[in-house]
Amino acid sequence: MKARLWRALRWLGIALSALLLALFAFHVAVGRAARLTPPHLELPTFRASLEGSGVRRFGPAYARNVGSILQVGLSGTPEVIGYSHARLLYPEMVENEGILLHRFEDQVPLAAARSLLLDLAQLRYKSVDQQMAPERLREIAAGARGFQPDPYAALFPTFQRFVYLNALYDISLSFEGSPLIGCTTFTFDGAATADGSGLLARAFDFEVDEIFDRRKAVFLVRETGKIPFASVAWPGLVGVVSGMNQEGVAVVVHGGRAREPRAAGEPVVHALRRVLSEAHDTEEAARLLTQRAPMVSHIVIVTDARGHSAVIERAPGAADTVRALPARAATTNHFESALKDDPKNQRVRTSTSTLPRRARGDRLLAELPQAPVTPLAAAQLLRDRAAPDGSALPLGDRRAINALIATHGVIMETGPRVLWVSESPHLLGQFRAFDLRRLLADDYDPATD
Numbered sequence: 537m538k539a540r541l542w543r544a545l546r547w548l549g550i551a552l553s554a555l556l557l558a559l560f561a562f563h564v565a566v567g568r569a570a571r572l573t574p575p576h577l578e579l580p581t582f583r584a585s586l587e588g589s590g591v592r593r594f595g596p597a598y599a600r601n602v603g604s605i606l607q608v609g610l611s612g613t614p615e616v617i618g619y620s621h622a623r624l625l626y627p628e629m630v631e632n633e634g635i636l637l638h639r640f641e642d643q644v645p646l647a648a649a650r651s652l653l654l655d656l657a658q659l660r661y662k663s664v665d666q667q668m669a670p671e672r673l674r675e676i677a678a679g680a681r682g683f684q685p686d687p688y689a690a691l692f693p694t695f696q697r698f699v700y701l702n703a704l705y706d707i708s709l710s711f712e713g714s715p716l717i718g719c720t721t722f723t724f725d726g727a728a729t730a731d732g733s734g735l736l737a738r739a740f741d742f743e744v745d746e747i748f749d750r751r752k753a754v755f756l757v758r759e760t761g762k763i764p765f766a767s768v769a770w771p772g773l774v775g776v777v778s779g780m781n782q783e784g785v786a787v788v789v790h791g792g793r794a795r796e797p798r799a800a801g802e803p804v805v806h807a808l809r810r811v812l813s814e815a816h817d818t819e820e821a822a823r824l825l826t827q828r829a830p831m832v833s834h835i836v837i838v839t840d841a842r843g844h845s846a847v848i849e850r851a852p853g854a855a856d857t858v859r860a861l862p863a864r865a866a867t868t869n870h871f872e873s874a875l876k877d878d879p880k881n882q883r884v885r886t887s888t889s890t891l892p893r894r895a896r897g898d899r900l901l902a903e904l905p906q907a908p909v910t911p912l913a914a915a916q917l918l919r920d921r922a923a924p925d926g927s928a929l930p931l932g933d934r935r936a937i938n939a940l941i942a943t944h945g946v947i948m949e950t951g952p953r954v955l956w957v958s959e960s961p962h963l964l965g966q967f968r969a970f971d972l973r974r975l976l977a978d979d980y981d982p983a984t985d
Contacts, residue, residue: 726843775805866897
């Protein structure tokens with residue numbers, strides 16, 4: 537009996553050793569096969585400085601606090617923008633990425649399981665960089681070079697990890713139960729505003745650590761040869777989820793679900809940045825989006841300085857659908873055009889809060905006075921916490937427009953080019969005004985504010 541037990545344990549040990557060896561070999565093979573190679577580039581030579589006015593500088597880049605919001609100016613070539621961004625905001629980027637990694641560790645406590653999941657993700661996204669624009673890859677590569685020392689280098693090489701982070705919105709949306717299916721946007725066209733231009737107000741719901749709400753950033757980007765723009769995000773991301781350019785084009789993205797996600801394509805945050813860097817109106821924004829295929833389905837809302845608003849519904853393998861919006865409109869997270877009957881969209885309608893929020897938004901708009909809408913009125917819409925019929929909901933109820941999960945709220949006046957950004961917590965703090973005509977001007981100096 538003892539001899540048989542010993543032989544069984546011996547064979548079990550051999551089998552486990554073989555399994556561990558196979559997993560190790562798989563890990564090594566994946567690491568080699570999925571390695572992303574950064575482009576060659578020349579880095580700028582700048583020095584960091586801190587002025588008495590509280591302005592941090594690194595070459596042409598700067599950072600200063602406006603209340604609890606970080607105002608960041610970036611300008612130059614993609615290489616200069618990427619490198620300056622990482623050097624200037626290195627502490628904040630280390631903190632943000634650490635929070636994301638700790639959340640992953642909490643969700644997957646076993647190190648071996650995390651390693652296997654990351655290996656499988658590497659295999660799936662081994663070509664994720666192939667449809668990214670060359671200038672964005674140069675910017676990411678320069679940022680990776682500036683993010684040194686890299687405390688997370690053992691996980692993935694810096695450039696490769698930064699590429700994944702730029703596609704994180706798309707990767708997150710590809711999973712059922714994505715934390716991005718919760719945004720609400722209100723648009724007002726020329727007939728509803730005092731100056732005949734447009735106004736867009738949105739709540740960006742993203743259920744991650746509260747630091748992304750408490751320490752949000754407004755990026756003011758002046759890339760060489762492009763239209764200057766502002767983007768509301770967080771340190772480490774110069775892509776766009778909410779933003780407006782110098783021409784008065786305002787754009788935001790909502791999560792949606794239809795068709796099958798793809799492992800390669802243009803990341804959403806790059807697509808919206810390209811729109812703000814090149815578009816002069818809503819029609820041009822829609823045309824620019826059609827030029828590159830998306831990785832995942834999503835909904836883009838655009839308003840321009842002439843007061844023209846539209847929803848662009850996008851999904852892999854499907855033509856973009858552009859739907860003009862009325863003078864006052866609410867948009868949530870379900871498709872309403874060609875993709876409305878997609879089974880995944882139907883699940884979003886039945887299993888998420890998109891319909892109650894849309895119904896509440898429509899009712900609020902119907903009850904608004906016919907007088908021109910103001911930023912204050914738009915802020916009140918974003919802060920609404922009632923059910924569609926006006927009855928009270930518990931705090932944090934996902935059916936509310938303000939479910940107390942928003943990472944940021946923005947109100948964009950496209951005529952005067954004023955961007956209003958919410959301070960924490962979750963749309964309840966005051967909205968700070970950023971005058972883009974002044975802040976994006978060639979001669980703006982943050983030390984004078």
